[in-house]
Amino acid sequence: MASRHRSRHRAIQILFQCDLRKISMEEAIAAYYESLYSEENEKKPPRDGFMEELVKGTLAQAPEIDRRIVQHSENWRLERMPAVDRNILRMAIYELMTQKNPPAVVIDEALDLSRRFSGDESVSFVNGVLDAIRKDLQSVPKVE
Numbered sequence: 001m002a003s004r005h006r007s008r009h010r011a012i013q014i015l016f017q018c019d020l021r022k023i024s025m026e027e028a029i030a031a032y033y034e035s036l037y038s039e040e041n042e043k044k045p046p047r048d049g050f051m052e053e054l055v056k057g058t059l060a061q062a063p064e065i066d067r068r069i070v071q072h073s074e075n076w077r078l079e080r081m082p083a084v085d086r087n088i089l090r091m092a093i094y095e096l097m098t099q100k101n102p103p104a105v106v107i108d109e110a111l112d113l114s115r116r117f118s119g120d121e122s123v124s125f126v127n128g129v130l131d132a133i134r135k136d137l138q139s140v141p142k143v144e
Contacts, residue, residue: 004050008109009076011054015087053054056095065093072132084118085126092130103134
């Protein structure tokens with residue numbers, strides 16, 4: 001079983017592919033697993049349940065998540081945001097809305113993804129948007 005940290009890295013790569021290439025979630029997940037398989041390694045890679053849950057849940061709740069992003073990202077239209085930042089925000093907001101992980105852990109993981117896949121300016125932007133959304137969600141019960 002993959003660590004949650006690694007699962008988040010995998011999920012952001014798949015969400016990025018879905019967003020940029022406009023492919024289905026199923027196709028992106030299948031392509032990801034296929035990329036792990038090679039003729040040298042005849043064993044198929046194990047499924048990553050947490051990664052798949054993050055991808056499926058994020059995409060299923062995308063309209064609500066995107067509404068929250070737009071509401072809390074001053075002077076930024078969703079389609080003008082860098083695709084990496086947009087998808088990091090989407091996945092982190094999905095986790096904040098639905099998971100039992102502490103918000104500080106979710107935000108810290110999102111900032112780590114921003115540092116790894118984007119840049120310093122993105123870290124500040126992602127942190128500001130997620131902190132505002134976290135405050136909004138504190139008084140609302142989590143979705144099951």
